[in-house]
Amino acid sequence: MMHLGLFIAGEGHHIAAWRDPGVPDTIANQDIDHYIELALKGEAAKFDFLFTADTNAVFYGDTVAEWCQTTQALRLEPLTLLSALAVATKRIGLVCTATTTYLDPFHVARLFASLDQISHGRAGWNLVTSSAPAEAANFSATAHPPAAERYARAREFADVVLGLWDSWEEDAIMADKQSGLYFDPDKLHRLDHEGEHFQVRGPMTIRRSDQGRPIVVEAGQSEEGRELAGATAEVVFSVQQDLGEAQAYYQDIKARAVKHGRDPGAINVMPGLMPVVGATRAEAEDKLQRVQDFIHPDLGLKRLSSILGSDLSDFDLDGPLPELPASLEQAGRQQVVIDMAKRENLTIRQLYERVVGIRAHRVIAGTAEDIADDMENWQQAGAADGFNILFLTYPGGIDDFIEGVIPILQARGLFRTEYEGMTLRENLGLEAPANRYTAARGAKAKRAG
Secondary structure, eight states: OOEEEEEOOSSOSSTTGGGSTTOOOTTGGGOHHHHHHHHHHHHHTTOSEEEEOOOSSOSSOSOHHHHTTSSTTOOOOHHHHHHHHHHHOSSSEEEEEEETTTSOHHHHHHHHHHHHHHTTSOEEEEEEOOOOHHHHHTTTOSSOOOHHHHHHHHHHHHHHHHHHTTSBOTTOEEEETTTTEEEOGGGBOOOOEEOSSOEEOOOOSSOOBTTBSOEEEEOOOSHHHHHHHHHHOSEEEEOOOSHHHHHHHHHHHHHHHHHTTOOGGGOEEEEEEEEEEOSSHHHHHHHHHHHHTTSOHHHHHHHHHHHHTSOOTTSOTTSBOOOOOOOSSOHHHHHHHHHHHHHHTOBHHHHHHHHGGGTTOEEEEEOHHHHHHHHHHHHHTTSOSEEEEOOSSTTHHHHHHHHHHHHHHHHTTSSOSSOSOSSHHHHTTOOOOOOHHHHHHHHHHHHHO
16 A cells, blocks of 8 residues: 655645745644644545654745745744644644754653654654754754764664653553552663763653554665664655656665664655646646746745755856755755756756755646556555655645545555554554563563473
8 A cells, every 4th residue: 555644834835835826824834723624634535644844943044035035934843733733633643853963862752752642653753863054053053063973863862762662561550559559660661871972861751652652754865864764764755856766765775674674664665746736737737837936036046055055146047057065964855956957957947946846856747647647656666655745735735636636546446545543553554663671571581481
């Protein structure tokens, strides 16, 4: 079965979506009723999960002059948002971002374990290292640590979080009123982690959930990111544009899982995809171009410069992309964009139209049948286990997809008509991970027997 994530945003994922006449709510990114409506639509359509990205600053750029051309200076804190959506929904998963660069492991472990309890086992943590330069300034720093240091911290961070989530064995709670013992003291465990970046005693103050623990999501494009994903991720988001590149990425991630002693099926690779649906291909292309035309050239150039890690303001907009130094912040995404420009011989202007609106994710503009065909082809060709779906605008984009594409996928037996279970882990086809202490106890008892 194909897995589908609903990547939620306020007015839409295109940077200029708010300017489209078909978008009624231009403050939707802070409107809880809007997000509840999206979540309920996603759940009725049987999406595996909804996802919201985050940074602890404005996503791109660092000037008010740039911010005022977008809605991205306004964003709700994601765990607060998902906690509200947890009580408005029953089955759809709830995934959001938390950085390993500026938070501490105990914060993240506790926050996501709480969401997992509130949602009865539907939470997921998108593990990231910070890339937006503006984040550093909000945490008493002038710049991010070097990439290698950020990833070393992230790997240890993940180890600590996973350890904290195992603090309570499943049958630890006794609630024995007669003896006065609420839990078995032998089944609550301190972590006592002492590492290069963290010293964390524990235990976590929240027991394991209906799915064991939250799923771990990553978006590894760089070498360091891929290696971390192979070791720890259960869902991987990617930004491949070309089928061959996507197949190579898919195989690489699965191979890294095996290298770390994991089943390759324990990771679902889900490329980002923006489907623009029309009654005809021409109508779909017109929908896309209408929103593309709302990108101001100054904004397009600044955002492309940010993604590529180099200032492009001195170059001809209608000339080719120059040779660029490697990005220190987004090396993997930068390479995807550079490869696209070379492969399709794009000018800088054409490139920002392709990239800036949807942050380098792949776009398909066509009929519902065209889009279903493409998705099936990628899955059958070993390039994806599913897709993280972004929509050009809301509500039009999501309604077109749910009404047009999903019924075709279901008729072909590619997508569910009912949820497989109550937890996110069940619906993604992932086994609940064993508690390390329970497993060790069982192994000890087996040896003794």
